[in-house]
Amino acid sequence: MKTLSKIILILFLAIFFETLSNKKEVVFNTTSFHIKLNDSTLIKKLESIDSIYVEKKFDLALKNAFNLLDISKNKNKEVFFKTNYIIGNIFYETSSFKDGIKYFRNNVNNILENSIFLDKKGINYDNNFLLIQNYLRLGSSYHRLKERDTLKFYRDSTLYYYNKVIDFNSLDDNILDTKAVAYSNLSALYINDSLYDYAKNFANKSIEIHKSRNDKINHAAALGNLASIYLIEEDYNLAKKIYLEGLELIENNKSPKAVRFKASLYGNLSWAMYKLKDYKAYEFQEDSYVIKDELRDNEFRGIVKTINAKYDVNNAKKLVLKQEENKRLKDQRTFWIYGIGSLIIILSLLFWLNYYKLKQKNLGLQLSQSELIQHQNIEKIRSESQVRILNATIDGKESERKQIAETLHDSVSALLSSANLHLQATRSQFNGNTPIEIDKTQEIITEASQKIRDLSHTLVSSVLLKFGMEYALKDMADKYSNSKIKIDTNIGDTRRYHQNFEIKVYNIIQEFINNILKHSKAQNAMIEMHEIEGKLSFKIVDDGVGFDKTLITNKDGLGLNQIEARIQMMQGDFFIDSVKNNGTVINVLLPILEKEEINLV
Known part of the structure; x- marks a missing residue:
């Protein structure tokens, strides 16, 4: 079972990278639509909101989008549709899938009902593309809900909206890209149901689209998804063959996107070869590490x-x-x-x-x-x-x-x-x-x-053990954020360290965050982390009530004595800057404990 878990993890990481390669599903750019909008002020506002959304400043983007939604409703239907889509995406990105579904569904109905924007075939090009994007987001939202809850309604709705995307009959590149994403997501759905023949069928359809468009990068990523299905079925020879085929497509491509896919394909190929007892697998695993290190070196x-x-x-x-x-x-x-x-x-x-x-x-x-x-x-x-x-x-x-x-x-x-x-x-x-x-x-x-x-x-963060400090801290911030306090992260260039070192650092930061939640009455907090000359530096800032620094030693309830003792044993430095009613800034600098290297003979 542990081996199967590892393989499934590899598969879904590959599917995740494939989804990232199709930014049109996530990021909405007003300049990609060809209809000329009359109201230049509304267009500029829409473009500004879109830029803020791309920067992932979701709270500000959502506030401005709601304002534009009211303004554009009776003035410019096209801006109104696109603003609805951005609002739905913000809820999707913040895992509020049910809220996002409401806006995507209303957008579909509005596009279909407003005949002023329809052509003789029923809908113009721009709204055709916007409509299929909303269908894809509805399918993806129900897909996410299905992962949380096994209600039959969620699965049926997922299939319904993915099929809406697939039923579009168009050779436009943007729509073909969207259909390729739908095929990949359907493949993931059937993998979860252990229906591997269906999963292969849809993975192959995604491959056909990328191949027909001579999109070698996404073609290679889709081949990686198909090969991962064969990994689950333990057909390691076929998985190896398909991974090599994907690598051959982007062998000479030096673009950042292609380089990232190479790292993923090399990593998965090494696992397939390891299962075949072909110990050249270690060379491919090393290639994967080298590529990632080169990205950091650049x-x-x-x-x-x-x-x-x-x-x-x-x-x-x-x-x-x-x-x-x-x-x-x-x-x-x-x-x-x-x-x-x-x-x-x-x-x-x-x-x-x-x-x-x-x-x-x-x-x-x-x-x-x-x-x-x-x-x-x-x-x-x-x-x-x-x-x-x-x-x-x-x-x-x-x-x-x-x-x-x-x-x-x-x-x-x-x-x-x-x-x-x-x-x-x-x-x-x-x-x-x-x-x-x-x-x-x-x-x-x-x-x-x-x-x-x-x-x-709760005992030990599984995200920390599997993916490292960056994703664990983002998961912590998301888990503790609520209507009373918003916790953000700003993680610089970090990497994997010794596991015990990562656990200690994570627990120290978690204790600081617990203190903020219990005592600070803050509305906002920020976790910043980066590596400086062999040391890990992190800073935690809040806008709460603060406290008198001279009384720190008497505040045992904050756990600061234990934290300071832990940092002292790690030979680190610990600084607190706090003023009553003016927030708190905590700085910690720790010597890095590197992860153990495995030497192969």
Whole structure:
């Protein structure tokens, strides 16, 4: 079961990259439509909202879109349709699928009902493309809801709207791209139902579209999806052949998109070859890592180039300042020579007057100093012992939580899934007259599986273990954000580190966020993280009520003492800047613990 879980994860990662390659499904750009709109002010507002949406500033985009929706309703139907579509997309991107469905469905009805924009065939080109985009989003929304809940209504609605997309009879490139996405999503739907023949059929249809348009990059991605189905069926030879075919299509393509697909295809190919006991698989896995490292290196070289350009200017400034400083020091030197000479004479007189008294007190001071040093050493040893005990206790808890989480996820969850599959297979033996006890048993197993997943994630973040710090922190921010507080993230160039190091950092940040939720009364918070010269730096900012820094040691309830002890044991630096009624800024800098490298002989 653990092997099957890994394969399914690879498959859905491939499908995810395929979806990303079709930006027309997600990002709506007003310039892609050919109808000339009369109201230039409305067009500019729509373009502005679209730009804000692309930048993922969803709250601002949604606010402006609602305003434009009211303005354009009776003035410009085309702007009204497109604004509806953006609002639906914002709800989709923020996982509010039911809210998004309402706007996509209203948009479909409005487009079909407003004959003023229809041609003789029933609808013009631009609205044809907008209509198919809304159908695709409706299918994808119900698809997401089906993943959360196994209601038959969600599955039927998913199929209905995907078929609406497929039924469009057009050779336009944009519409063909959208149909290719629908085929890929249908393939994923049938994979989840274990109907692999259907999944292959739709994956092949997606491949045919990309091949007919000579779109080698998306053709390679679609081949990767098809090969992943064969991985699930354990037909490793055929999977290997198809992965190689996809890699051949983009072998000489150096575009960022093609490079990302190469990394994914090399990674999946290495798994297929590993299962075939072809240990050249490790070379392909290394190729995947090299490509990802090259992408990071290119970004780093751009940063270095910028720094070097600024460095020459800074050197010139420093030279001028140094000359001015030397002149100032020369003028001061003469003054201080006379001043210091006079001061030495005065101090010498005072010294000899007090020498006798100081000599008498010397023995007493030495004794007091020895006692103070001993006391400081004892306190230091006690403090270090307490920190080590605390750190060992926290490490033990983290290790135990991780073991329990892995047992729940890999063993108990797998057993429940197996039981559910057996019950599903049993249904066919009743010829449609399935006992209600089987339905109820499946419902109980599904609920138990969900609770186990939730408990496993609570103990140790599965997102952290599988995908790393960036996705885990984004998941944390999304989980804790609500109507009272919005938590955002700004994650720079990070990578995978030693697993124990990632767990410790994640737990420290989670404790800070818990403190914000409990005590700060903040409306907004931000988690920032980036890597600086072998160290991991993160900053947490909120706009809450703040607190008096001088009273930190007395606020044990905030858990700051434990956090500081943990950071001290990790040889890191910890800074807090907080003023009452003016928010809090927390900075942490930690030496990175690299993940262990596996050396193959």
